[in-house]
Amino acid sequence: MVEALEEAGHRCVVHLYDRHGSPVDFHAKVIREHWPTMKARIIDARGQFDPADAYVATSWQSAHVIGKQVSAPGRRLYFVQDYEPYFYPRGSEYALADDTYRFGFRTIALGGMVAEMLRSAHGIQVDRIPFGTDLSVYRLTNHGSRSGVVFYAKPRIARRGYSLAMAALGEFNQRHPDQEIHLFGDPHVRPPFPARVHGTVSSGALAELYNKCVAGIAISFTNISLVPYEMLACGAIPVVNEDAFARAELGNPAVRWAAATPSALAHELSAAVATSDVAAAAERAASAAESLDWGEAKKAFVRIVENEIFRDGDESTRSANRQEDRL
Structure with missing residues (x-):
């Protein structure tokens, strides 16, 4: 989204807030490596905020930073990518995340x-x-044969359903011992069934893995994750926990929906690998995903931010000032 703003002519600064105090240079190196076309300055959010036309929070923590530390005039926006109170038990962090939705920032929601x-x-x-x-x-x-299933294993992130998925994969392994199980994410997981643990992988290596596999489990108990979209684009069939919001958002007919139980998830995985023509199923899944790039989201994001900045001005002011805007 920052790249999209820059492409539209805006000058951006990324303020990083790390509650644990890690050096900004460490995070900046990661950002520069993986988003090499983004030109924005990257600085510590605990320092001085220069005047800007807009400040955009991207998490509940950064919403508090903007609410507390930024006194300069400028529009306040909040890019909400998940319902973050659900990340925690009912307690202090739940309440602090929940409170940010009362700050009055213009809110941009990712998905339904x-x-x-x-x-x-x-x-x-x-x-x-x-x-x-x-x-x-x-x-x-x-475009040929496939074998095996894949799962994004993050045991420390409750909303990713690690224990549930592992139970389902154990049951699946009993039914299909010939199908290799691939785990990526946490390199330290030790599954109680035969599996290949890939640990942290690059996006390119992950795309190759998806292209090898028939299907995968894609669980999320909050906002739907990017994993099922990525799987579909590569022809792997995602098995997703049943959710009305997720169904409305993820309309690809290739998705297999299952109740959030080990047996139901294992059943849908089994059905996917037992499909008579796996290659054809992969082609159909990927074909339906071809229009799901970030283009529409980027256009909408820029349009919303510009509307907020220029909502009291006219088009001539907007055109004249665009190159000087800072976000």
């Missing part, structure tokens, strides 16, 4: 689940942008 939660739980009118996939990386390259 977040938009509906903010409307129903907080009465907030939001601007919604759609999900996308980096189709330059995640695309169908394997």
Whole structure:
């Protein structure tokens, strides 16, 4: 989204807030490596905020930073990518995350689940942008045979359903011992069944893995993750936990929906690998995902930010000032 703003002519600064005090240079190196075309300055959010036309929070923590530390005039926006109170048990962090939706920032919601939660739980009118996939990386390259299943294993992130998925994969392994199970994410997981643990992988290597596999489990108990979109683009069939918001957002007919139980997830994985023509199923899944790049989301994001900045001005002011805007 920062790249999209820069492409539209805006000058951006990224303020990083690390509650644990890690050096900004460490994070900046990662950002420069993976988003090499982004030109924005990257500085510590605990320092001075220079005057800007808009300040955009991207998490509940950074919403508090903007609310507390920024006294300069400028529009306040909040890019809400998940309903973050659900990340925690009912306690202090839940309450602090929940409180940010009362700050009065103009809110941009990623997807329908977040938009509906903010409307129903907080009465907030939001601007919604759609999900996308980096189709330059995640695309169908394997037009032949496939084997095996894949899972994003993050045991420390409750919303990713690690224990549930591992139980399902154990049951799947009993039914299909010939199908290799691939785990990526946490390199320290020790599954109680035969599996290949890949640990942290690059996006390119992940796309290759998706292209090898027939299917995968893609669980999220909050906003739907990017994993099922990436799988689909590569022709792997995602098995996703049943959710009304997720169904509305992820309309690809290739998705297999399952109740959030080990047996139900294992059943859908089994059905996917037992498909008579796996290659044809992969082609159909990837074909339906071809329009899901980030283009529409980027256009919408820029349009919303510009509307907020220039809502009291006219088009001539907007055109004259665009190159000087700082976000």
